[in-house]
Amino acid sequence: MLALIAGQGALPGEIVSAMAERPHIASLAGFAPESVTPDEQFRLEHLGTFLGGLAARGVTEVCFAGAVRRPPIDQSAIDAATMPLVPRIAAAMGQGDDAILRTIIEVFEEAGLTVRGAHELAPSLLPDAGALAGAAPEGAAAEITRAREVLTAMGVADTGQACVVHRGQVLALEGLFGTDWMLASLTARPDGRGGLLYKAPKPGQDRRVDLPTIGPATLDGAAAAGLDGVVIEAGGVLVLDRVKTVAAARRHGLFLLVEAP
């Protein structure tokens, strides 16, 4: 039996729709999922107890899907089953998101659970290489090369899965608040318009968690930022609500490319 640890956004709902059988659904307190109704909520302070409960329920596999942020930890609320995990989680918290995710995966695996990627449960979320809308304009290849170089460099610092490039220059880089936030920061940009959004997993990223996603709002944001199009790395970026995403690209006159890495 599989447990879906559901966060925010459309991804948990898409996974549940793609599965033959409804999984057990849990969510982190404070990050109620909009796209599914959880069977239980848990607090990070009770993680050990939560893991024990999954085992008792016969859960053998787990999938993390949807966005959460680091919750504030109430030291006094940590229960006995969770206490042994505290030093590792605390150490990871001081580092980047990858370190935290690696630790979380380890903790779940040590509890005997197999961690499955969202794309394993819903393979149709990962489109094949090709154009989903429009066509690559002249010069796009050079921009994509530049964007990859930038994301590779950012990946070393364990931050960001997206950037905006125009004529070889980096207009914006994704920070903690994500792609939509980055695109919003380009509204009313001083240089007018042009450029592309490039999105890809971090180099060496564990593909079972935190694969980057795009959806209709990404295309709306790209259009509002005056971009010409959006390019995602094939096999590494989930496309949510593909019909609406492609429709948004066409409506805005943006190209939407899936590029082999």
Next chain:
Amino acid sequence: MLALIAGQGALPGEIVSAMAERPHIASLAGFAPESVTPDEQFRLEHLGTFLGGLAARGVTEVCFAGAVRRPPIDQSAIDAATMPLVPRIAAAMGQGDDAILRTIIEVFEEAGLTVRGAHELAPSLLPDAGALAGAAPEGAAAEITRAREVLTAMGVADTGQACVVHRGQVLALEGLFGTDWMLASLTARPDGRGGLLYKAPKPGQDRRVDLPTIGPATLDGAAAAGLDGVVIEAGGVLVLDRVKTVAAARRHGLFLLVEAP
């Protein structure tokens, strides 16, 4: 005799004030300096002629100060003296800002001019290591280490001289539109407040051009972004209008630290 190639912002004015003798002042057409009155304007299409004019005037040294952007080039306006420079400049234009600056420096040096850094002409713009306002809070050292790691990584991709870090997470990274733009993107941030702005030259950057700067507006922006303070690398970041900058830090209750690299 020195020629100041003056761009936008307060830096050209500060340099002229610090010099014993007024230099010859030139500016790139379309980027009229606010802080000084140029003796001449030149277009990039006439760069070769401009360089010849400097030599004829007895200019032996040149200093680039203040912001410019890449001007649009009118191919039909390129004059005969500039034609031989076109292939190199065109090649550099497709790359990052560092490549362009390296090429510009080379072209000026090959014309017999010595390129001087703003800090050589106005050393007081580079404060010594120490606290200019407030004091480093507990935990600042770890944030600074993280910020340096991020900027080092970004430098490989030849982009950005600033980032905002909070609790080990990267809230924002500087893109083409600079630090003020990045800070403005954090107004009304979803996580409330906290964190610091870190600013430093790119690793291996030629210190004679494009040293990063801060000024009173940087502190205003940091306060509006809900940050706790600003940290700059000692010997690598120019502080414009230091009296007003320090006053702004105090008024906003921000720390302002100059950290040895």
